[in-house]
Amino acid sequence: MQFDLVSPERSLASMEATSVQIPGADGDMTVMADHAPTITTLRPGVLKVDASGTVHEFVVTGGFAEIGTQGISVLAERAVSRSDITQTDMDAMFDEAQDSYSRAKDTFKNDSGPIDDAAKLLADMVAVGAEIGLSTKQPSL
Structure with missing residues (x-):
C-alpha cells in the first residue's frame, strides 16, 4: 500500500509499505493492505513504517491519519525521522x-x-x- 507522511514544513516520506504502526489518540493501531477506510487523530509517539523489510521510524507530535483503500496518508503537526531527532x-x-x-x-x-x-x-x-x-x-x- 502507498504510505505518505507530510508535515507543515515538508513531505517526509512517500513509499510502498507492508504495514504502518500509528500512535492513535484512542490507542496504537497497525494498518495493512485492505484496511477499512478510517480517519484517526494522532497522539505524540513513534510512527513505524515497514517497507520491504526495512522499518522506518518517525517521531510525531499529533495530527491525523487517513486510511483509504489504496494506502495511508499521515498529516503530522510535527514529524522528525527518528534517526534525525536530537x-x-x-x-x-x-x-x-x-x-x-x-x-x-x-x-x-x-x-x-x-x-x-x-x-x-x-x-x-x-x-x-x-x-x-x-x-x-x-x-x-
Missing part, C-alpha cells in the same frame, strides 16, 4: 507540551477536561523520549 529537538517538544499544560491550568481553572488533555500530552512526550532513548525533563504537574 536531544535539543526532544527538549523543544517537551517544553511545548509543558507550556500547553501550564496555559491550560491557568485558563481552565474550573474545567478539568482541557487540563487532563494537556497532562496526557505531556505524559506522552515523556513516553516518546523513553521509547527513543532520549531523556526528558521531569514534568511539572
Whole structure:
C-alpha cells in the first residue's frame, strides 16, 4: 500500500509499505493492505513504517491519519525521522507540551477536561523520549 507522511514544513516520506504502526489518540493501531477506510487523530509517539523489510521510524507530535483503500496518508503537526531527532529537538517538544499544560491550568481553572488533555500530552512526550532513548525533563504537574 502507498504510505505518505507530510508535515507543515515538508513531505517526509512517500513509499510502498507492508504495514504502518500509528500512535492513535484512542490507542496504537497497525494498518495493512485492505484496511477499512478510517480517519484517526494522532497522539505524540513513534510512527513505524515497514517497507520491504526495512522499518522506518518517525517521531510525531499529533495530527491525523487517513486510511483509504489504496494506502495511508499521515498529516503530522510535527514529524522528525527518528534517526534525525536530537536531544535539543526532544527538549523543544517537551517544553511545548509543558507550556500547553501550564496555559491550560491557568485558563481552565474550573474545567478539568482541557487540563487532563494537556497532562496526557505531556505524559506522552515523556513516553516518546523513553521509547527513543532520549531523556526528558521531569514534568511539572
